[in-house]
Amino acid sequence: MKSKFVQSAFVLAISLASSTTVLAQEVTLRLVSAFAENGIYVQHLLPWIGKVNAEGKGVLQINFIGGPKAVPTFEVGNAVKTGVVDMALNTGAFYTNVMPEADFLKLTQIPVAEQRKNGAFDAINKVWNEKGNMQYLARTVENQPFHIYTNKKVDKPDLTGQKIRITPVYRDFFQALNANVITTPPGEVYTALERGVVDGYGWPIGGIFDFNWHEKTKFRIDPGFYDAEVSLIMNLPAYKKLTDTQRNYLQKQLLALEAENTFWVKYGVDETARQAKAGIQSIAFDAASTKAFKEKAYDIAWTSALKQSPEVAAKFKSLFSK
Template sequence: MRLTTIRKAALAVLAMGLAAGAAAQEATLRLVSAFAENGIYVQRLQPWINKFNAEGKGVLQINFIGGPKAIPTFEVGNAVKTGVVDMAMSTGAFYTNVMPESDFLKLTQIPVAEQRKNGAFDAINKVWNEKGNMQYLARMVENQPFHIYTNKKIDKPDLTGLKIRITPVYRDFFQSLNANVITTPPGEVYTALERGVVDGYGWPIGGIFDLNWQEKTKYRVDPGFYDAEVSIIMNLPAYNKLSQAQRAYLQKQLLALEAENGFWTKYAADETARQEKAGIQAIKFDAATSKAFVDKAYEVAWASAAKQSPEVAARFKPLFSPK
């Protein structure tokens, strides 16, 4: 009787030890979004997080903390750098305060799958590791060109006299078009348009309906330029703490996330049609003017990049550009 009791107790202790070992092997990563929770980017990320957690039990989990109400948009990069959170979904334009090179990601003109093959991803991570204390994990948005949206019609690429809301993404380009530029968080743009504080703004082809900006927007200037970059970044020490199995699992799920990027091409077409239906008129230039407009966007941006960080810009440009 006593032996049976001892045996049972021993088995219970062993089971507890195995459970504790399994729990110790599982890690939870805190993730925050620089974008609002009701927006398309978080909507696309949530199913991925659910799948990640369902398949990662005992290995790796993600705790989604929330959007800008948890950590303000322009503070997210520093929160990742300092380890306040482990991961973030953001765009480089929102953490240029951590490192100006983050804004260079808009200049990629090749798919993320090719960036992984041609050395671009490794080059990015060398800079992110050294300057940002971060690991650049995955790019989850592609084929989302930026546009100028305005309430005043223009007949040429000239923004003289217009007050345009900007982020670092297009500051230099819009200034080269003679705009008066104003920086505000996305959450303040609707009111700024309503009160006439700004005449327009820069934004990708998608997402304006998430913020109801279509109510205060009359025109979209075509063609688009650059490519909106939304990516997953991670605190470098937190990344380095992961076991080999955890890192392999994370990489598997990140590649699965990038494999869904084909969604964005159709989304861009759908959003263009939706804008037209909402009464937003497209301003189009002739072929030569359109080409010059886009060429100028890249020339200005690469010149600015070379001024900010010559060595990094020189390293990135051939890796980001089509052959």
């Protein structure tokens, strides 16, 4: 009787130990977004988080904490750097306070799949590791050119007299177009337009309906320029703490997420048509002005980048350009 009791107790102990081992192998990563939860960037990511959690039981889980109400937009980068959160959906333009090089990602002219092959992705992570205490995990948005949206019609690439809302993405370019620039979080743009605090704003081809900005927007200047970069970043110590199994699982899911980036091409086409239907008129220049407009955008951005961080910008330019 005693022998059976000891044997049962031993089996139970082994069972509990095994259970503890399984639980110990599961890690939960806290993720925040620099973008509003109802916006397309977050809405596109949520099914992926659900998939990660469904397939990653016992290995890795992601706890989506929320958007700017959880951590203010321009503080998300620092929250990742310092480990307040483990991961974030963010764009480099929102964490230039952590490192100016983050803004250079808008200048990529090749797909992220190619960036992983030609060394660009590794070059990014070398800088992110050393300067940001971060791991650059995946680019979740591509093929989303930026545009100038305005309520004042122009017939040439000149924004003289216009007050334009910016982020660091297009500060130098808009100033070169003679705009008076104003920085505000996305959540304040609608009111700024309504009150005439700004005449327009810079934003990608998609997403303005998420904020109802279409209600206060008359014109979109074509063509677009740069490429909106929205990515997943992670606190470097948290990334290094992952086991090989956890890291491999996360990498598998990240590559699957990037493989879905073809979504953004059709989304851009649909959003362009939707804007036209909403009454937003396209302003297009002649061929020569259009070519000069795009070339000026990149020339100014790379010139600025080379001044801010010469070695990094030179390396990135060779890897990011077509």
